[in-house]
Amino acid sequence: MTTDWDQYNLYRMLEVEPDATVDEIQEAHQRLTSTMDLDGKPDEQKRSAAIASVAANAALDMLSDEGSRNDYDEKMKEMQKAASAKEKIEARRRGKLQEQQSIEEDEKLKDAVLRYETAKTALADLYYERLFKAARNSRLGTVTPEKLLEWLSSERAESMRKAEAKGRRTSFGIDWEGFTSVQDMRKKRAEETVRIVQELAGRFGIP
Numbered sequence: 001m002t003t004d005w006d007q008y009n010l011y012r013m014l015e016v017e018p019d020a021t022v023d024e025i026q027e028a029h030q031r032l033t034s035t036m037d038l039d040g041k042p043d044e045q046k047r048s049a050a051i052a053s054v055a056a057n058a059a060l061d062m063l064s065d066e067g068s069r070n071d072y073d074e075k076m077k078e079m080q081k082a083a084s085a086k087e088k089i090e091a092r093r094r095g096k097l098q099e100q101q102s103i104e105e106d107e108k109l110k111d112a113v114l115r116y117e118t119a120k121t122a123l124a125d126l127y128y129e130r131l132f133k134a135a136r137n138s139r140l141g142t143v144t145p146e147k148l149l150e151w152l153s154s155e156r157a158e159s160m161r162k163a164e165a166k167g168r169r170t171s172f173g174i175d176w177e178g179f180t181s182v183q184d185m186r187k188k189r190a191e192e193t194v195r196i197v198q199e200l201a202g203r204f205g206i207p
Contacts, residue, residue, distance in 0.1 A: 005079055005120050008127040010059040010072065018073070022064050029060040047151050050143045051131075054152070058127075058134040068130075075123045082116040121163075128156050 011018050014028040036053045062068045089109045135148040 003083065005083070005123060008079075008120075008123045009076070010063055010127075013055060014059050014063075018076075020063075025060060025063050029056055032056050046143065050140055050148060051151060051155065053140060054131055054134045054138055054148060057138070058130040061134060062130050072126060075119070075126055079116075079119040079123050082112070082119040086112040086116045117163075124159065124163075128152070 006012060011020070014020075014025060014032060016024055016028045020028070033053060033056050036049050036056075062072055086109070089105070089112050093105060093109065131152055132149065135152055136145055138145050138148055140148070
């Protein structure tokens with residue numbers, strides 16, 4: 001199953017296992033980059049191929065160094081742990097009516113989503129940090145480091161915009177003022193809905 005953080009999975013990118021040796025990582029990098037040819041490609045394809053090449057170089061650089069790899073692996077584990085916790089809570093809530101979901105469940109999901117988004121941001125920050133480093137040291141011939149940095153900056157800005165938009169859609173905008181619990185708020189909203197429906201029915205003569 002594809003997740004929204006797979007793009008930051010360097011092992012998946014190189015098609016190696018998380019316990020791959022440095023030799024296996026180097027071989028995978030060589031195999032992957034040998035198929036990347038920028039010459040004669042249209043601009044959009046050249047951009048994608050150039051970024052993919054830089055990402056492969058960043059993956060090699062990070063996973064070949066023990067310290068960098070340990071740092072990356074820790075962030076990956078935190079990401080996977082947070083994703084698993086969020087999915088378990090969502091699975092327990094799935095199928096329940098909103099009124100049956102407890103305040104405790106609401107708070108647990110809120111905390112789980114926060115941990116997940118924080119872990120994903122940390123992983124993304126590390127990923128792009130290494131991509132920018134690889135771009136500055138790139139030697140791709142027809143694509144200059146300056147052009148690569150421009151493309152990567154645009155890609156990073158777009159990914160952050162999408163993350164912020166998704167965060168707004170999934171935010172827990174609960175106004176607690178005047179309510180002792182989430183159930184009280186839901187009851188109030190239900191009463192308001194019934195009142196509006198009754199007013200509309202009366203206005204249009206619906207029995």
